[in-house]
Amino acid sequence: MSFSDRIGRLREDNAAPLYIQLQQLIRDAISEGVLDQAEAIPPERNLAIEYDVSRITVRKAIAGLVEEGLLTRRRGAGTFVASRVEKSFSRLTSFSEDMAARGKRASSTWVSRMSGPVNPEESMALGLAPGSTVLRFTRIRLADDEPLALEISTIAGHCLASLDVVEDSLYAALEKSGNRPVRALQRLRAVPFGAEHAKMLGVESGHAGLLIERHGFLRDGRTVEFTRSYYRGDSYDIVAELIEGS
Ligand code: 16G
Numbered sequence: 001m002s003f004s005d006r007i008g009r010l011r012e013d014n015a016a017p018l019y020i021q022l023q024q025l026i027r028d029a030i031s032e033g034v035l036d037q038a039e040a041i042p043p044e045r046n047l048a049i050e051y052d053v054s055r056i057t058v059r060k061a062i063a064g065l066v067e068e069g070l071l072t073r074r075r076g077a078g079t080f081v082a083s084r085v086e087k088s089f090s091r092l093t094s095f096s097e098d099m100a101a102r103g104k105r106a107s108s109t110w111v112s113r114m115s116g117p118v119n120p121e122e123s124m125a126l127g128l129a130p131g132s133t134v135l136r137f138t139r140i141r142l143a144d145d146e147p148l149a150l151e152i153s154t155i156a157g158h159c160l161a162s163l164d165v166v167e168d169s170l171y172a173a174l175e176k177s178g179n180r181p182v183r184a185l186q187r188l189r190a191v192p193f194g195a196e197h198a199k200m201l202g203v204e205s206g207h208a209g210l211l212i213e214r215h216g217f218l219r220d221g222r223t224v225e226f227t228r229s230y231y232r233g234d235s236y237d238i239v240a241e242l243i244e245g246s
Contacts, residue, residue, distance in 0.1 A: 022061040037083035069234045089240035094171035104143040111138040125226035133157030147201045153227040181216025181224045208233030
């Protein structure tokens, strides 16, 4: 079945500009589930032929949907229906657990791991005295081999025996050593990706991102982790349960 058989055709009696009409067809097909999450959209030139419109019209339609976060571009691979991950803001879960809960395979590309004395910023963030040791982990986090986030974690040295006890999951390693955080404070901010981060995540520079900073604490109140997670804005929905205030 051709793409236009599935999502519908442009109508001559519609006065709206062609790119708006094409956008609407794709938008409706996504919301009605005619197009699946992560499904590839046909190349620009094929759509232009199929809909008998210029490539500029197609490009404009697609660009708008990418901006809305409904479609996502992967360098060298094409354009896909965005598959979004709903991230709970009220449960203290790890990236690996978030992905497993969605049937996705979590993996990481290591950017760096090192230990050393705290710098002033880390000392403030973790409440550690100058001279204390910290472990630093920088990872690109992938779901089903697609990069979703860049994570930069600093862990208080007393929480992990060494750098290499962390394999796939930081929280699994912390749990093993009895130091998995039981409480956390999080701050969320919208950020455009700079060139370096964008490249790591395979998106264009300036692409919308979500920065989540997490301070994780042990039961006795000491800080375990300070992590900055840069999530791709086209892949994440943040969901929070709100309870009536008193
Ligand atoms: C999540 C946490 C991050 C934690 C990581 C551990 C948020 C915003 N951040 O990404 O603080 O370090 O999980 O994941 O949820 P891992 O156990 O899979 O390494």
